[in-house]
Amino acid sequence: MGDRSIFWTYDEVRMKGDTQDLNKFYLTCPWLIFQFKIESPLNLELRSVIKKLESEMIDQECFEVLNQIFSQISDYPVAYCLPRKEAFGTDTHEIQEKKLNLENPQKSLEDLFPHYKSFAQNQLPAEWSWDIEQTLEFTKTKGGYDPLSLFSVLRRYHLLNDLEFNETGKLFQYLSELSSDPDKLKKSTALVLRQNHYVTVRCKEVLSAAIPISQSVKKEIEEFIEAEAGHDRIIIKGLKTINPNPEEVVVLEASTALMDLFKLIAQKNLLAFSAVVDVFERTSYRKEDPLASILKKEGMHEASRMVDIHREINDKGDHENVALKFLSAMKPVNKDYVIEAMRLAELNTLVIHQNSKMILEAIKKANN
Amino acid sequence: MKKTIATLAILASTQVHALAPPGPVIPKQKVCLKSYKLDDKSVQVGSCDNSYNNQSENLPLKENGCAKNQVALTVDENTIQACLPAGAVQL
Numbered sequence: 041m042g043d044r045s046i047f048w049t050y051d052e053v054r055m056k057g058d059t060q061d062l063n064k065f066y067l068t069c070p071w072l073i074f075q076f077k078i079e080s081p082l083n084l085e086l087r088s089v090i091k092k093l094e095s096e097m098i099d100q101e102c103f104e105v106l107n108q109i110f111s112q113i114s115d116y117p118v119a120y121c122l123p124r125k126e127a128f129g130t131d132t133h134e135i136q137e138k139k140l141n142l143e144n145p146q147k148s149l150e151d152l153f154p155h156y157k158s159f160a161q162n163q164l165p166a167e168w169s170w171d172i173e174q175t176l177e178f179t180k181t182k183g184g185y186d187p188l189s190l191f192s193v194l195r196r197y198h199l200l201n202d203l204e205f206n207e208t209g210k211l212f213q214y215l216s217e218l219s220s221d222p223d224k225l226k227k228s229t230a231l232v233l234r235q236n237h238y239v240t241v242r243c244k245e246v247l248s249a250a251i252p253i254s255q256s257v258k259k260e261i262e263e264f265i266e267a268e269a270g271h272d273r274i275i276i277k278g279l280k281t282i283n284p285n286p287e288e289v290v291v292l293e294a295s296t297a298l299m300d301l302f303k304l305i306a307q308k309n310l311l312a313f314s315a316v317v318d319v320f321e322r323t324s325y326r327k328e329d330p331l332a333s334i335l336k337k338e339g340m341h342e343a344s345r346m347v348d349i350h351r352e353i354n355d356k357g358d359h360e361n362v363a364l365k366f367l368s369a370m371k372p373v374n375k376d377y378v379i380e381a382m383r384l385a386e387l388n389t390l391v392i393h394q395n396s397k398m399i400l401e402a403i404k405k406a407n408n
Numbered sequence: 409m410k411k412t413i414a415t416l417a418i419l420a421s422t423q424v425h426a427l428a429p430p431g432p433v434i435p436k437q438k439v440c441l442k443s444y445k446l447d448d449k450s451v452q453v454g455s456c457d458n459s460y461n462n463q464s465e466n467l468p469l470k471e472n473g474c475a476k477n478q479v480a481l482t483v484d485e486n487t488i489q490a491c492l493p494a495g496a497v498q499l
Binding site for chain 2: 046096122123174
């Protein structure tokens with residue numbers, strides 16, 4: 041076991057064995073469903089472990105079997121990393137001198153960026169919702185808290201927030217309902233693409249802000265920045281086919297706030313930075329980008345092609361777990377560092393969810 | 409809605425190191441080493457394992473699983489080489 045993580049199922053994940061085929065299993069959780077096959081004797085062992093978990097029993101077999109299963113599907117966000125036991129990492133990460141105001145989401149954003157005061161007060165909740173105490177309990181190891189284990193918790197918390205607040209589905213639904221009015225549809229999709237473009241334009245500047253705190257993983261971050269370079273040119277090409285003057289399309293406050301916050305996180309806390317990169321790099325697990333589908337259906341083929349090229353490049357880059365590399369050299373971290381990482385990651389999640397919500401509001405307002 | 413971690417996962421996190429670590433468990437192995445009494449009455453132990461020879465020569469085994477004038481040693485991993493068969497000569 042040593043310095044390697046042991047996987048353990050996320051609380052929401054349910055596994056079920058097929059009643060006919062002993063080798064076939066179904067894994068379901070609110071953000072993902074898939075089926076897989078495993079051979080004997082692991083198939084029978086997994087069936088036994090599923091029963092044990094259902095009756096809330098844990099023994100050595102559970103650790104061995106679940107770890108074998110989840111190691112094979114570690115690209116998917118379905119498992120925690122349990123804290124490692126032996127000493128690991130070479131880099132010490134601590135909070136920087138100036139402690140951030142992390143009282144609540146509104147106060148934090150307001151304090152970090154006074155010009156987003158009204159955005160913070162109108163759009164963000166007044167209280168944090170990610171449980172720090174249980175996270176500390178779950179991730180503790182010799183000499184502090186395990187960053188990989190923390191990362192797996194932050195990934196799950198983000199996905200839970202996604203279920204609650206993400207309005208991207210509603211946004212795409214609304215766009216597809218605009219097909220009877222091509223002019224409105226063009227203006228609306230241009231607004232969506234402009235936000236994507238803004239994010240990609242600022243990508244290099246924001247990611248580079250993490251280099252001074254990167255220590256041993258500088259090379260990994262530089263390689264990632266390199267892989268992300270030029271994506272804005274793909275998006276702008278698509279956007280120009282809808283609107284020849286893309287700079288006239290407004291960039292919403294939620295988009296600027298998101299990238300300003302991401303940059304600050306990059307400067308301050310490598311664990312939170314890795315969690316945010318993970319959010320940006322998570323795929324939709326679809327063969328076609330949902331926005332590309334709408335554009336294609338409505339005859340905006342070139343824009344659709346560009347959006348899908350961008351998705352394809354991201355998927356081919358195999359960046360599903362790129363953020364884990366940024367944590368590969370991190371030693372156990374202290375409580376203050378964990379709290380800062382958790383609050384910053386939650387704040388980023390709250391702001392990112394405002395993005396689709398505010399785009400939808402802006403589109404509806406413009407169309408009424 | 410508050411996001412927290414289920415009790416079962418917390419239990420897994422605290423128990424993962426308390427239970428035996430996952431991975432193959434190497435069974436303990438016993439080796440039989442010849443013992444010699446030297447002139448000064450001290451005992452010297454051989455450096456090769458006689459277990460296979462004991463079996464092939466059908467030697468009667470003592471309670472410790474080894475033949476007469478042999479001591480039994482239990483090891484985690486057998487890195488002790490087997491003795492040459494009786495009568496074999498190493499040139």
